[in-house]
Amino acid sequence: xxQDRAADRVVPVxxxxxxxxxxxxxxxxxFPKQFWPLLGADTMLQATVARxxxxxxxxxxxxxxxxxxxxxAEQLRDAGVAGARIVLEPAARNSAPAIAAAAILxxxxxxxxxxxxxxxxxxxxxxxxxxxxxxxxxxxxxAGHIVAFGMRPTFPETGFGYMETGAALPGLDGAHAIASFVxxxxxxxxxxxxxxxxxxxxxxxxxxxxxxxxxxxERLQPELVAAVRAAxxxxxxxxxxxxxxxxxxxxxxxxxxxxxxxxxxHAAVVPADLGWSDVGSWDALWQASPKDAGGNAxxxxxxxxxxxxxxxxxxxxxxxxxxxxxxxxxxxxxxxxALPRDRAQDVKKLVEQLKAEKRPEAGAHxxxxxxxxxxxxxxxxxxxxxxxxxxxxxxxxxxxxxxxRAEHWVVVNGTAIVERDAxxxxxxxxxxxxxxxxxxxxxxxxxxxxxxxxxxxxxxxxGEDDIVRFEDTYGRA
Amino acid sequence: xxQDRAADRVVPVxxxxxxxxxxxxxxxxxFPKQFWPLLGADTMLQATVARxxxxxxxxxxxxxxxxxxxxxAEQLRDAGVAGARIVLEPAARNSAPAIAAAAILxxxxxxxxxxxxxxxxxxxxxxxxxxxxxxxxxxxxxAGHIVAFGMRPTFPETGFGYMETGAALPGLDGAHAIASFVxxxxxxxxxxxxxxxxxxxxxxxxxxxxxxxxxxxERLQPELVAAVRAAxxxxxxxxxxxxxxxxxxxxxxxxxxxxxxxxxxHAAVVPADLGWSDVGSWDALWQASPKDAGGNAxxxxxxxxxxxxxxxxxxxxxxxxxxxxxxxxxxxxxxxxALPRDRAQDVKKLVEQLKAEKRPEAGAHxxxxxxxxxxxxxxxxxxxxxxxxxxxxxxxxxxxxxxxRAEHWVVVNGTAIVERDAxxxxxxxxxxxxxxxxxxxxxxxxxxxxxxxxxxxxxxxxGEDDIVRFEDTYGRA
Numbered sequence: 001x002x003q004d005r006a007a008d009r010v011v012p013v014x015x016x017x018x019x020x021x022x023x024x025x026x027x028x029x030x031f032p033k034q035f036w037p038l039l040g041a042d043t044m045l046q047a048t049v050a051r052x053x054x055x056x057x058x059x060x061x062x063x064x065x066x067x068x069x070x071x072x073a074e075q076l077r078d079a080g081v082a083g084a085r086i087v088l089e090p091a092a093r094n095s096a097p098a099i100a101a102a103a104i105l106x107x108x109x110x111x112x113x114x115x116x117x118x119x120x121x122x123x124x125x126x127x128x129x130x131x132x133x134x135x136x137x138x139x140x141x142x143a144g145h146i147v148a149f150g151m152r153p154t155f156p157e158t159g160f161g162y163m164e165t166g167a168a169l170p171g172l173d174g175a176h177a178i179a180s181f182v183x184x185x186x187x188x189x190x191x192x193x194x195x196x197x198x199x200x201x202x203x204x205x206x207x208x209x210x211x212x213x214x215x216x217x218e219r220l221q222p223e224l225v226a227a228v229r230a231a232x233x234x235x236x237x238x239x240x241x242x243x244x245x246x247x248x249x250x251x252x253x254x255x256x257x258x259x260x261x262x263x264x265x266h267a268a269v270v271p272a273d274l275g276w277s278d279v280g281s282w283d284a285l286w287q288a289s290p291k292d293a294g295g296n297a298x299x300x301x302x303x304x305x306x307x308x309x310x311x312x313x314x315x316x317x318x319x320x321x322x323x324x325x326x327x328x329x330x331x332x333x334x335x336x337x338a339l340p341r342d343r344a345q346d347v348k349k350l351v352e353q354l355k356a357e358k359r360p361e362a363g364a365h366x367x368x369x370x371x372x373x374x375x376x377x378x379x380x381x382x383x384x385x386x387x388x389x390x391x392x393x394x395x396x397x398x399x400x401x402x403x404x405r406a407e408h409w410v411v412v413n414g415t416a417i418v419e420r421d422a423x424x425x426x427x428x429x430x431x432x433x434x435x436x437x438x439x440x441x442x443x444x445x446x447x448x449x450x451x452x453x454x455x456x457x458x459x460x461x462x463g464e465d466d467i468v469r470f471e472d473t474y475g476r477a
Numbered sequence: 478x479x480q481d482r483a484a485d486r487v488v489p490v491x492x493x494x495x496x497x498x499x500x501x502x503x504x505x506x507x508f509p510k511q512f513w514p515l516l517g518a519d520t521m522l523q524a525t526v527a528r529x530x531x532x533x534x535x536x537x538x539x540x541x542x543x544x545x546x547x548x549x550a551e552q553l554r555d556a557g558v559a560g561a562r563i564v565l566e567p568a569a570r571n572s573a574p575a576i577a578a579a580a581i582l583x584x585x586x587x588x589x590x591x592x593x594x595x596x597x598x599x600x601x602x603x604x605x606x607x608x609x610x611x612x613x614x615x616x617x618x619x620a621g622h623i624v625a626f627g628m629r630p631t632f633p634e635t636g637f638g639y640m641e642t643g644a645a646l647p648g649l650d651g652a653h654a655i656a657s658f659v660x661x662x663x664x665x666x667x668x669x670x671x672x673x674x675x676x677x678x679x680x681x682x683x684x685x686x687x688x689x690x691x692x693x694x695e696r697l698q699p700e701l702v703a704a705v706r707a708a709x710x711x712x713x714x715x716x717x718x719x720x721x722x723x724x725x726x727x728x729x730x731x732x733x734x735x736x737x738x739x740x741x742x743h744a745a746v747v748p749a750d751l752g753w754s755d756v757g758s759w760d761a762l763w764q765a766s767p768k769d770a771g772g773n774a775x776x777x778x779x780x781x782x783x784x785x786x787x788x789x790x791x792x793x794x795x796x797x798x799x800x801x802x803x804x805x806x807x808x809x810x811x812x813x814x815a816l817p818r819d820r821a822q823d824v825k826k827l828v829e830q831l832k833a834e835k836r837p838e839a840g841a842h843x844x845x846x847x848x849x850x851x852x853x854x855x856x857x858x859x860x861x862x863x864x865x866x867x868x869x870x871x872x873x874x875x876x877x878x879x880x881x882r883a884e885h886w887v888v889v890n891g892t893a894i895v896e897r898d899a900x901x902x903x904x905x906x907x908x909x910x911x912x913x914x915x916x917x918x919x920x921x922x923x924x925x926x927x928x929x930x931x932x933x934x935x936x937x938x939x940g941e942d943d944i945v946r947f948e949d950t951y952g953r954a
Contacts, residue, residue, distance in 0.1 A: 025797075303834060305827045306820075314813070317794070318838045320502075320831070322816035322823050324804070329815045336791070336808045338815045339799035343783075346799050350782045354797070357780060361795045378855040379865060383906075384889035386863065386931055388856060408909050410885045410933040412861035429860075430935040432885050434909065454863055456887040456931045458907040 010138055010207070011113050012052035013102040016045060016064040016072060016120035017092050022281045022347045024354075025335035026315070029363040034120035035071050038279055039288060044121045045072065046079040051124060052116060059083030061105065062120070063098040066090060069241055070371045074392075088243045090231075095204070096259035097251035100217050100228040101244055107210040114141050115213065117206040117256070123288050125275025133174070133272035137207035140175040145268040146208040146216065147175060148261060150200025151276045156190035159280070159345070161202040161257060163269050178267045181257070200269060202257065203276055216264045224259065227251040282328040283344035286311035311341065333376075335361045371474040372397055373450070384458045389443075391416070391451040396444035398472035405459030405466060407435040409443070414451035417444040440470065487615055487684070488590050489529035490579040493522060493541040493549060493597035494569050499758045499824045502812035503792070506840040511598035512548050515756055516765060521598045522549065523556040528601060529593060533608075536560030538582065539597070540575040543567060546718055547848045551869075565720045567708075572681070573736035574728035577694050577705040578721055584687040591618050592690065594683040594733070600765050602752025610651070610749035614684035617652040622745040623685040623693065624652060625738060627677025628753045633667035636757070636822070638679040638734060640746050655744045658734070677746060679734065680753055693741045701736065704728040759805040760821035763788035788818065810853075812838045848951035849874055850927070861935045866920075868893070868928040873921035875949035882936030882943060884912040886920070891928035894921040917947065 020033025027033035034044045042050065049060050059082065064072050066088045076084050087101055099117055106113045116134065124130050137147040150163050162185060166177030181202075185193065193199035217225050227250035234245025261267050277288040289297035289311070296307050300314035308325040315332045329338045339346070354362035367376040372395035378386040391397070391414075399419065409418065410432040418425045418433050419442040425433055435441045437459065445451035459466075469477040497510025504510035511521045519527065526537050536559065541549050543565045553561050564578055576594055583590045593611065601607050614624040627640050639662060643654030658679075662670065670676035694702050704727035711722025738744050754765040766774035766788065773784050777791035785802040792809045806815045814824070831839035844853040849872035855863040868874070868891075876896065886895065887909040895902045895910050896919040902910055912918045914936065922928035936943075946954040 025795075301836075303827070303831055303836070305823065305830060317808075317811055317813055318502075318831075318836060319813040320815070320827055322814070322827055323820035324815060324817060327801070327815070329806075329813065331794070331808070331813045334794055336794055336796040336806065336813050337799070338797070338801060338804070338806045340801060343800035346782060350780070350797055350799050353782060354780055354795075359778075359780070359795055378863060381865075381889060381929065384929075384931070386855060386865075388858075388863075406907055408885075408887045410935075412858060412933065412935055430883055432909065432911065432933075452858065452861075454861070454931075454933045456889065456909075458887075458889055 009056055009058045010052070010116045010134070011058045011106050012049070012060040013099065013106075013115050013117045014045070014048055014052070014060050014062045014120045015095060015098050015117065015204075016062050016068065017089060017098060018119065018121055020121060020280075021351050022344065023279075023285070024347050024351045025330060025332045025337050025361060026313070028361075028365055030067075031071070031365045031367070031369070032068070032121075033279070035068070035075060038285055039123055042079065043075055044123070044279070045075050048118060048120050048122070049076065049079060049081055049084075051127060051130060052118070053081065058113075059085070061085045061087060061102050063087045063089060063102055065092060066243070071369050073240055074369070086241050088241055089248060090244055090246055091249040092253070093248065093251050094253045095256045096217070096221065096254045097224055097228050097248065099206075099213065099256050100225055100251070101232055101248070103210040103213045103217070104229055104232045105242065107214060111209070111211040113210045114138050115208055115210055117208075119204045119278070121279060122203065122205075123277045123279050126273065129272060130274050133270050133274065134207065136172070136174040137270045140169065140172045140268050140270065141207045141209055141212070143172060144209070144212055144266060145169070145172075145175065146206060146212055146260060146264060146266050147268045147270055148178070149203050149205040149274075150269040150271045151203045152271060152273050153190075153194045153199065153201055156187060156194045157201070158184060158187055158190050160184070160278075162193055162199040163202050165198045165200060165269060165271060169268055172268070175268045175270050178261070178269050181262045200271055201276075203278070206256065206261075212266060213260070216260050216266065220263055221252070221254070221259050224251045224254070281344035282311055282330065282339070282347065283341040286328070286341060309341070332365070334366050371395070380462075383460060383462075384456065385462050387455045387457070389453050389455055391443060391445040393445055393448050393450065396473055397442060398469040398477060399440060399442040400467050400469050401438060401440045402459070402466045403438065403468075404461035405457045406437045408456040408458075409433050409435065410454045410456075412452050412454055414445060414449050415447040416451050416453060417446050418442070419444075486533055486535045487529070487593045487611070488535045488583050489526070489537040490576065490583075490592050490594045491522070491525055491529070491537050491539045491597045492572055492575050492594065492681075493539050493545065494566060494575060495596070495598055497598060497757075498828050499821065500756075500762070501824050501828045502807060502809045502814050502838065503790070505838075505842055507544075507845070508548070508842045509545070509598075510756070512545070512552060515762055516600050519556070520552055521600070521756070522552050525595060525597050525599070526553065526556060526558055526561075528604060528607060529595070530558065535590075536562070538562045538564060538579050540564045540566060540579055542569060543720070548846050550717055551846075563718050565718055566725060567721055567723055568726040569730070570725065570728050571730045572733045573694070573698065573731045574701060574705050574725065576683075576690065576733050577702055577728070578709060578725070580687040580690045580694070581706055581709045582719065584691060588686070588688040590687045591615050592685055592687055594685075596681045596755070598756060599680065599682075600754045600756050603750065606749060607751050610747050610751065611684065613649070613651040614747045617646065617649045617745050617747065618684045618686055618689070620649060621686070621689055621743060622646070622649075622652065623683060623689055623737065623741060623743050624745045624747055625655070626680050626682040626751075627746040627748045628680045629748060629750050630667075630671045630676065630678055633664060633671045634678070635661060635664055635667050637661070637755075639670055639676040640679050642675045642677060642746060642748060646745055649745070652745045652747050655738070655746050658739045677748055678753075680755070683733065683738075689743060690737070693737050693743065697740055698729070698731070698736050701728045701731070758821035759788055759807065759816070759824065760818040763805065763818060786818070809842070811843050848872070857939075860937060860939075861933065862939050864932045864934070866930050866932055868920060868922040868930075870922055870925050870927065873950055874919060875946040875953060876917060876919040877944050877946050878915060878917045879936070879943045880915065880945075881938035882934045883914045885933040885935075886910050886912065887931045887933075889929050889931055891922060891926050892924040893928050893930060894923050895919070896921075
């Protein structure tokens with residue numbers, strides 16, 4: 001089969017649909033785990049994309065929820081990633097429909113394209129080993145296989161799926177058939193697997209040609225493919241996003257493991273030692289983090305006294321621990337969680353409880369991302385509230401008005417253009433403007449640096465829904 | 478001895494000089510324990526004063542640090558306490574000099590006055606028992622004794638001082654001589670005391686005539702009395718405060734126990750079961766608090782999952798605990814602490830560590846009290862900060878200017894009069910004013926309700942010390 005160099009490149013497909021509930025209060029629906037810098041300075045998404053960047057790779061395709069589109073776009077832009085395609089799911093449908101959409105989109109350009117499917121939120125320590133394993137997996141994929149990465153277990157994890165290594169595939173270095181799949185074994189069995197050396201963790205990372213994947217999906221999940229194909233045909237496409245059509249929601253919610261891997265004759269596995277972690281819980285994050293002499297991993301303003309083997313993380317509030325062992329303490333701007341490391345799986349239950357208690361902290365962060373930048377509430381008073389607003393260079397908010405509140409804007413960094421009814425006002429640092437109740441107004445950052453302003457709202461009702469939009473750059477009017 | 482009814486009244490002397498470091502991060506030098514509502518809706522100071530209010534009591538005398546004078550005044554005013562005298566110590570000198578000052582001041586009016594000396598930060602459950610014990614103590618005091626309250630131990634505490642009950646004093650119901658004093662016994666001895674029934678906790682609560690106290694202080698601590706007397710003679714007195722003179726600092730720093738009780742022949746003790754607690758640590762506060770079925774005591778927005786025998790407190794941030802036992806988790810607006818209850822004494826060590834790390838949270842809260850009200854920082858940016866300012870009705874800030882910052886003020890509640898150079902501007906709710914760098918300005922609340930405003934500062938230096946005061950109602954110019 002003859003191919004040019006571009007067609008040889010691997011297409012990274014990054015699945016960014018997860019919520020990471022077990023990392024609450026950091027990870028929440030509004031701002032999940034993959035968007036946080038859990039290990040090092042890059043966010044998990046940025047680190048994931050960085051591992052799939054270079055001469056051998058096409059620009060990545062990132063599949064995410066509509067609600068996260070500006071987060072993904074901003075983080076990719078921030079990381080200097082060019083040419084990425086951001087595919088928006090109108091509803092979460094597990095991995096198989098997301099992968100099907102990516103395969104259909106990739107096949108439009110080249111059915112022979114080799115896709116490397118990966119989660120946006122895992123950690124991998126050994127990059128050379130990863131790329132070596134990817135080379136072996138891509139070779140097997142080019143030979144028609146659908147190839148999983150199999151991570152050699154380092155402890156008897158009971159929460160993962162395992163794959164049993166089968167016969168070596170002739171002529172394909174390091175690739176094996178898969179003898180069996182075992183989902184979430186009990187501890188005895190997981191310990192046996194760890195000692196036996198034949199069972200590998202399923203890391204949710206796959207390599208396959210778009211055409212091979214689609215052929216098996218068509219055969220095994222025809223309704224799924226039909227729904228996703230209709231969603232791709234009906235997709236809205238602009239420079240930034242591919243918005244899948246509503247029929248995407250008709251696809252069954254199913255993982256690629258159940259839908260394809262456990263049922264296809266073409267499955268293969270490439271065993272690998274990558275220092276991989278799903279970073280799926282606070283305990284897993286502790287395991288994957290560098291530690292001090294006392295076994296503690298910390299992040300942010302933290303002070304410890306006689307703590308041992310703890311994970312202590314702060315997003316700003318001074319967080320202190322005395323005399324605790326094997327405990328996790330995490331603080332964000334609006335929530336604190338303390339628990340033993342070995343109860344890390346129960347964070348999910350706590351979040352359910354918080355939802356039942358109707359706590360907004362269960363799902364939303366105080367900082368809200370918008371297409372033009374973000375804002376955060378500083379204080380909510382009786383009939384006033386104060387927000388800090390950041391508008392990225394060149395961006396503008398919608399032309400809008402409010403029925404129940406007036407607003408004061410004070411520019412503290414950068415430059416703003418404010419439309420107020422018929423006026424157009426240039427505001428520099430340390431200048432302010434008053435927007436009386438009912439006036440039609442718009443905020444824009446005409447400058448080259450971010451615009452930060454403090455907004456003081458006053459009125460009898462201060463909900464986000466008191467807004468009439470007349471015009472919007474981002475299609476929200 | 479014949480007395481009128483007024484002279485029969487007991488004079489409460491409330492010592493409010495403590496810092497309560499072991500209740501960090503709630504209690505800090507800037508806003509210590511006695512000013513917090515640790516149990517119930519009243520602050521500890523308010524609850525203490527409320528126990529000494531009624532027909533049998535003269536208005537209280539509160540001895541506190543100068544830095545806390547407006548806090549004390551505001552909390553007494555808030556509790557509706559009239560006629561209190563607030564005595565300001567220019568330096569902390571332990572209990573004996575503070576009591577000497579109170580005794581000298583009380584003796585000015587009536588040397589026979591019976592003083593009831595108490596800490597501002599203890600909890601007492603059984604009010605009728607307290608007043609019955611006080612009756613017995615006052616009778617012994619009128620007979621010339623210096624009478625301690627002896628709390629019957631309920632557990633083998635090793636951090637307290639103990640008094641051994643001696644012979645009953647003839648004719649004085651319930652009062653005994655003190656056979657011996659034991660400071661901080663080891664656990665074996667404390668357990669023995671608990672079983673023996675003769676040893677009582679010294680709760681730092683005393684009853685004595687002003688004259689009896691002064692006579693013994695003069696005899697045993699002549700230099701102390703000389704220094705304190707000079708401080709009283711040199712005191713500044715106005716409607717609100719008695720500011721002791723600088724010579725107060727010449728008095729030795731010594732407790733009334735060492736200075737008098739352990740050395741006087743007139744010492745007596747009245748045993749009592751009051752449900753008393755010094756609330757000296759998070760563990761003590763847990764002991765004294767009401768608990769749920771799982772033994773947990775909580776305060777504020779808290780959510781627990783499988784927690785047992787924990788103390789979990791939040792001053793606003795949602796604070797959650799999973800699966801911990803016998804642990805304390807406390808969050809304030811700017812700090813979090815987690816520790817096992819049995820390490821509660823080590824909070825002091827942590828605060829030392831935080832001071833060494835130069836963390837401002839070690840000593841100061843974000844809300845700062847001022848004679849005119851208070852303010853709190855909402856956000857500190859690169860070259861800006863935002864504060865919420867509350868000015869009490871009728872109060873005004875100093876006439877001032879800044880060299881490095883301009884200010885925007887937005888009134889969100891109440892009414893303000895703003896002087897700006899030669900102008901005098903009335904600002905209503907939802908109006909704002911700009912104070913350019915270098916202008917001379919002043920803020921006043923002419924109204925009947927508190928004035929709340931949002932201040933946005935912009936400038937190259939935003940420290941509190943960039944202020945020139947020209948005139949000040951509170952003597953700070």
